[in-house]
């Protein structure tokens with residue numbers, strides 16, 4: 001097979017890239033290790049920056065999101081037990097957020113790919129980029145028990161943290177930066193009406209988050225030990241712990257119900273540089289992981305793809321400026337989100353070695369945030385998403 005861009009991974013990054021390239025007339029083939037149902041079954045992100053919302057709309061992926069998504073414009077932090085700090089991002093920086101599940105985005109992307117006839121190989125195994133420092137790279141893989149090869153101009157590594165693309169970059173070239181939190185998030189999905197606001201909680205028992213996916217689907221998290229397993233957490237134990245960490249006023253509004261999904265996620269910050277090696281380009285979780293506190297993982301995958309699709313489309317129009325600047329430009333935004341996510345993680349969690357002094361200092365920082373318009377502007381600007389860099393910055 002021969003194509004212009006071989007895309008590895010059919011998650012949000014790979015499928016959005018496929019969508020944008022397809023609409024611009026750039027030939028491509030997508031290779032995915034899992035089945036389509038497996039990808040659709042993964043419960044993950046849910047809070048979209050406004051830039052992500054506009055990117056999806058610009059590429060004909062906004063109809064269901066605009067119908068079913070929930071626009072919100074406050075970041076709420078419960079603290080000192082019963083107090084609630086509300087920061088109005090629209091008031092502070094003129095922007096809102098949208099709650100719309102990654103699972104729905106993935107469905108919308110596959111539906112759009114079906115309609116446009118995009119070529120996707122599911123259950124492709126042994127996927128391996130080759131010859132990426134030459135002008136004629138290729139991707140080898142096995143499909144239906146048969147070895148295959150795609151010759152291409154570029155390889156887009158959108159295959160997530162455990163993919164093969166990043167590891168193709170030699171260790172002598174790759175620089176990795178990592179910080180792992182000494183705790184995890186226990187999350188549940190419940191088919192109950194969500195709390196109408198997105199609310200984080202800083203509590204001496206540990207962090208909690210009340211979030212939503214749609215009007216009948218709630219997502220709640222509590223900080224837990226990485227030694228815990230989901231079997232340690234009955235639904236009753238989960239609800240009791242959540243209610244112990246949030247103000248009574250909000251707890252009273254929450255309708256409990258059986259969990260339909262329960263999992264424990266680690267919190268990790270990870271960046272691999274550069275995001276380009278020869279004609280291999282990384283996008284999304286293949287190059288970086290953020291702790292979910294700042295709700296940035298999916299949003300960064302979208303911003304990488306914005307830059308990368310522009311680089312490929314411009315290349316076929318005779319302009320290589322964006323190919324050359326891709327890695328640096330994407331990494332500037334990645335590090336912005338990385339720093340913010342780490343700051344928010346430090347602000348809101350209880351670390352195992354944290355003393356009462358540290359707890360007081362955290363509370364003072366939230367108190368400062370509550371009283372300072374400047375601090376609220378800085379937080380809002382980063383939470384709703386730093387601006388994309390445009391043509392002049394290339």
Ligand SMILES: Cc1cc2nc3c(=O)[nH]c(=O)nc-3n(C[C@H](O)[C@H](O)[C@H](O)COP(=O)(O)OP(=O)(O)OC[C@H]3O[C@@H](n4cnc5c(N)ncnc54)[C@H](O)[C@@H]3O)c2cc1C
Pocket residue numbers: 008009010011012013014031032033034039043044045046047102124127158159160161162163164165265283284285286292294295296297298299301
């Ligand atoms: C449990 C969990 C909870 C999360 N919660 C949030 C959240 O609340 N907010 C937030 O913003 N972000 C969250 N994230 C992060 C967010 O989901 C990711 O940032 C996002 O999925 C990145 O998209 P991606 O396409 O880059 O990677 P992925 O979604 O990982 O997609 C990569 C695709 O590549 C495929 N693949 C992997 N290896 C190969 C291979 N060798 N060959 C072919 N295909 C391969 C995979 O099967 C997968 O389909 C969460 C992530 C996890 C794991």
